[in-house]
Amino acid sequence: MKLLEDRIRKDGVVKEGNVLKVDSFLNHQMDIELFNEFGKEFKRLFEGVEINKILTIEASGIGIAAIVAQYFKVPVVFAKKSQSINLDGSQYTSKIESFTHKRVYDVIVSKKYLSPDDKILVIDDFMANGCAAEGLINIIEESGATLQGVGIVIEKGFQDGGKRLRDRGIHVESLAIVDAMDASTGEITFREQ
Amino acid sequence: MKLLEDRIRKDGVVKEGNVLKVDSFLNHQMDIELFNEFGKEFKRLFEGVEINKILTIEASGIGIAAIVAQYFKVPVVFAKKSQSINLDGSQYTSKIESFTHKRVYDVIVSKKYLSPDDKILVIDDFMANGCAAEGLINIIEESGATLQGVGIVIEKGFQDGGKRLRDRGIHVESLAIVDAMDASTGEITFREQ
Numbered sequence: 001m002k003l004l005e006d007r008i009r010k011d012g013v014v015k016e017g018n019v020l021k022v023d024s025f026l027n028h029q030m031d032i033e034l035f036n037e038f039g040k041e042f043k044r045l046f047e048g049v050e051i052n053k054i055l056t057i058e059a060s061g062i063g064i065a066a067i068v069a070q071y072f073k074v075p076v077v078f079a080k081k082s083q084s085i086n087l088d089g090s091q092y093t094s095k096i097e098s099f100t101h102k103r104v105y106d107v108i109v110s111k112k113y114l115s116p117d118d119k120i121l122v123i124d125d126f127m128a129n130g131c132a133a134e135g136l137i138n139i140i141e142e143s144g145a146t147l148q149g150v151g152i153v154i155e156k157g158f159q160d161g162g163k164r165l166r167d168r169g170i171h172v173e174s175l176a177i178v179d180a181m182d183a184s185t186g187e188i189t190f191r192e193q
Numbered sequence: 194m195k196l197l198e199d200r201i202r203k204d205g206v207v208k209e210g211n212v213l214k215v216d217s218f219l220n221h222q223m224d225i226e227l228f229n230e231f232g233k234e235f236k237r238l239f240e241g242v243e244i245n246k247i248l249t250i251e252a253s254g255i256g257i258a259a260i261v262a263q264y265f266k267v268p269v270v271f272a273k274k275s276q277s278i279n280l281d282g283s284q285y286t287s288k289i290e291s292f293t294h295k296r297v298y299d300v301i302v303s304k305k306y307l308s309p310d311d312k313i314l315v316i317d318d319f320m321a322n323g324c325a326a327e328g329l330i331n332i333i334e335e336s337g338a339t340l341q342g343v344g345i346v347i348e349k350g351f352q353d354g355g356k357r358l359r360d361r362g363i364h365v366e367s368l369a370i371v372d373a374m375d376a377s378t379g380e381i382t383f384r385e386q
Contacts, residue, residue: 029268029303029306030271032259032268058251062256063255063258066260069223074225076223078221
C-alpha cells in the first residue's frame with residue numbers, strides 16, 4: 001500500500017534492535033483518516049471472504065480494528081493481555097511473547113465472544129515473529145471458530161512470522177512488508193507486492 | 194442517551210462490588226455501529242467547542258475514541274499504562290488508581306503528541322471515582338494544552354468522579370449516568386438528563 005509506505009518513510013524512525021517507531025500515526029497517536037484507508041484496503045484484499053467478526057489484541061490493535069470493522073460491518077473482539085476482575089473465569093487463554101516488551105504474557109478472550117459459527121479476521125498493527133497472531137489463532141482454534149484471514153498493517157518481512165503463517169496455508173495480507181531497515185541511515189526497504 | 198441506556202438494561206450485568214459488566218458490547222466485544230452513535234452524540238454535545246485532538250487511555254477507551262474521532266475529524270492519542278521500550282524517555286506521566294484492577298499504575302504520553310496548541314477532548318468508556326480522567330487531565334495541564342471537555346460513555350453517578358470534575362468547571366458529558374444498581378435484582382437506575 002503505497003500511501004502507507006510513503007507515510008512510514010516520512011514519519012517512521014528506525015532504531016537499533018530492529019525497532020521501527022511509527023507512534024506518530026499508528027500506535028500511540030493514531031491517524032484515523034489513514035486507518036480508514038487501511039479499512040478500504042483490507043476490504044479489497046479480503047473481498048469475497050465471509051467474515052462476521054474481527055479479533056485483535058490490546059492495545060495497539062484496537063483502534064485499527066475498530067475502524068477496519070466499519071468496512072466489514074462486523075463487531076470487534078479484543079483479546080486482553082492480563083487477568084481482569086471484569087472477566088468471568090470462562091475464558092480462552094494462550095501465552096505469547098512480545099517482541100516489543102521482551103516478556104511472556106497471557107492473552108485472554110471470554111468464551112462468550114467466540115463460537116463455532118464465527119468466521120474470524122485477525123487484525124493487528126505489527127507482525128514480527130508472529131507470536132501475537134499465533135496466540136490469537138490458538139484461541140480461535142480452541143473455540144471452534146474459523147480463521148478466515150490475518151490482516152497486518154506492518155509486517156517485518158525479515159522476521160519469520162508471516163512466512164510461518166503463510167506456510168500453514170493461512171491467508172495473510174500485510175499492507176506494508178519491511179524487508180530491511182538500517183538504523184544508521186534510516187533507510188527502509190519494502191517488499192514489492 | 195436512550196439507545197445506550199436500553200442497551201445497558203438489555204445486555205449489562207450488575208455484579209457485587211458495584212461492577213457493571215458491559216463487555217458484550219463496550220469493552221471486550223465492541224459494537225462498532227453503536228460506537229458510531231456515540232460519535233454522533235458526542236459531536237452534538239460538544240457542538241461549537243474547538244477540538245483538535247482526542248486523548249484516551251488504553252485499552253478500552255481506544256476503540257471508542259477512534260470511532261468518535263471520525264465525527265470531529267481529529268487524531269487520537271492514547272495514554273499507555275506502563276513503560277514501553279518503544280517510548281522515548283521524553284514523556285508526561287501521572288499515577289492513577291484503577292477501580293477495576295485495584296491497583297496503581299503509571300499513565301504515559303509522549304511529549305511529542307501534546308503541545309500548548311492542542312485543544313483536547315478526553316474520551317473514556319467508564320468514569321467511577323474519576324482517577325483515570327484526572328490522570329489524563331494532569332498530563333494535559335503539564336503539557337500546556339487546553340482541556341476542552343471530557344466525554345464518558347457510562348458514568349457511575351453514585352461515585353464522585355463526575356461531580357469532582359464538574360465542580361472544577363470542566364465540561365463533562367456522559368452518555369449514560371448510573372445513579373444506582375442492585376446486584377441482587379439486576380436493576381439499574383439512570384439519571385434523567
